[in-house]
Amino acid sequence: MRLIYQMTALLALAACGSKESVSVRFALQPIGVPDLQLSDINEILEEFNQRSGSNIAYLCFQDCTGTIEFIGRRSDAVVGLCEPSTYVRSKSRFSMKAGLTQERKSELRADIKLSSDLMAEGNRDFLRTIIFHELGHGLLLAHSPSEQDVMFAVVNGEKNFDSYFEQVRQKLVQLAL
Numbered sequence: 001m002r003l004i005y006q007m008t009a010l011l012a013l014a015a016c017g018s019k020e021s022v023s024v025r026f027a028l029q030p031i032g033v034p035d036l037q038l039s040d041i042n043e044i045l046e047e048f049n050q051r052s053g054s055n056i057a058y059l060c061f062q063d064c065t066g067t068i069e070f071i072g073r074r075s076d077a078v079v080g081l082c083e084p085s086t087y088v089r090s091k092s093r094f095s096m097k098a099g100l101t102q103e104r105k106s107e108l109r110a111d112i113k114l115s116s117d118l119m120a121e122g123n124r125d126f127l128r129t130i131i132f133h134e135l136g137h138g139l140l141l142a143h144s145p146s147e148q149d150v151m152f153a154v155v156n157g158e159k160n161f162d163s164y165f166e167q168v169r170q171k172l173v174q175l176a177l
């Protein structure tokens, strides 16, 4: 009887305190990226950070959270891919003052794949739009039905980068719980 009582009390404590935080880190290890594209990609990621008012995306050579990789041409004409993932750490803490607290930290990460077609000179603007698009997926943004949006499924024509970065900034505020 006493044991049951204690277990109930513990469950009640577990439910009462929980802390949750979400961060974003796209520390991208380059795979198969020649030097010329490396500096292009670096500039593109810097622009992304600057315009989104964050410092979440960068090339990484140690302790990376994801990859940016050139892959061979695909038969389905897909030129960019993003595999977003969430890395979750959770731990329980007990203190006499606060009782049992559950702490959950999630980090959004991404693996980005780009078609080797984009390595050709003259494709830098295209590469930039595609990297922004894929980083958007990394932030869990969905496709947009509007052709001028960076998050439109097809990357062609003029894009509205201002509205894209507005969306990214909103998402980052929303994620910082």
Ligand SMILES: [Zn+2]
Pocket: 133, 137, 143, 152, 153
């Ligand atoms: Zn997409």
